[in-house]
Amino acid sequence: MRKRLAASIVVIGAAFFVAYLSGALGKRDRTADRAFDPLAWRQGDRRTRGAMTADLEHSARLIGLTKGEVLDLLGAPTASDTAGHALAYVVDLGLRTGPWGLGGPWPFQTTVLFDSTSHRVNAVRTRD
Numbered sequence: 001m002r003k004r005l006a007a008s009i010v011v012i013g014a015a016f017f018v019a020y021l022s023g024a025l026g027k028r029d030r031t032a033d034r035a036f037d038p039l040a041w042r043q044g045d046r047r048t049r050g051a052m053t054a055d056l057e058h059s060a061r062l063i064g065l066t067k068g069e070v071l072d073l074l075g076a077p078t079a080s081d082t083a084g085h086a087l088a089y090v091v092d093l094g095l096r097t098g099p100w101g102l103g104g105p106w107p108f109q110t111t112v113l114f115d116s117t118s119h120r121v122n123a124v125r126t127r128d
Contacts, residue, residue: 031047031050031051031094032051033051033052033054033055034051034052034055035052035055036052036055036056036059036061037052038073038074040052041073041074041075042074042075045092046090046091046092046105046107047091047092047094049089049091049092049110050091050092050093050094050108053091053093053108053110053126056110056124057110057124057125057126062112062121062124063120063121063122063123063124064120064121065120065121066119066120066121067084067087067114067119070087070112070121071087074087074089074112077089077112078090078109079109083116084114085113085114085115085116086111086112086113086114087111087112087114088109088110088111088112089109089110089111089112090107090108090109091107091108091109091110091126092105092106092107092108093106093108093126095108106128107128108126108127108128109126109127109128110124110125110126111124111125111126111127112124113125
């Protein structure tokens with residue numbers, strides 16, 4: 001009876017250890033958030049941009065800007081809607097897909113949304 005209990009404890013402990021390692025081995029390798037820098041954003045890769053998305057969303061830096069002003073700051077978007085009410089930029093937040101993160105980068109989009117009447121930025125959101 002004691003041997004079974006000890007074996008069960010070892011198996012449960014090993015399962016928790018493997019679960020911990022699977023989360024620690026690449027599902028999340030996010031770089032530290034950094035302040036938005038227009039030059040670094042335009043010249044940077046998806047990962048550099050991903051580190052700046054939190055600042056773009058929470059600082060309200062883009063709120064009230066026109067599309068031209070946003071394009072001057074952020075450069076050309078990865079995609080935009082046909083009506084011109086949104087500009088999207090692909091970013092890498094450091095999250096990975098698949099078991100143990102082996103599926104590769106999990107892309108997100110930071111989308112700048114424009115009011116259809118004033119044509120000024122009214123929201124910035126990052127979604128997968």
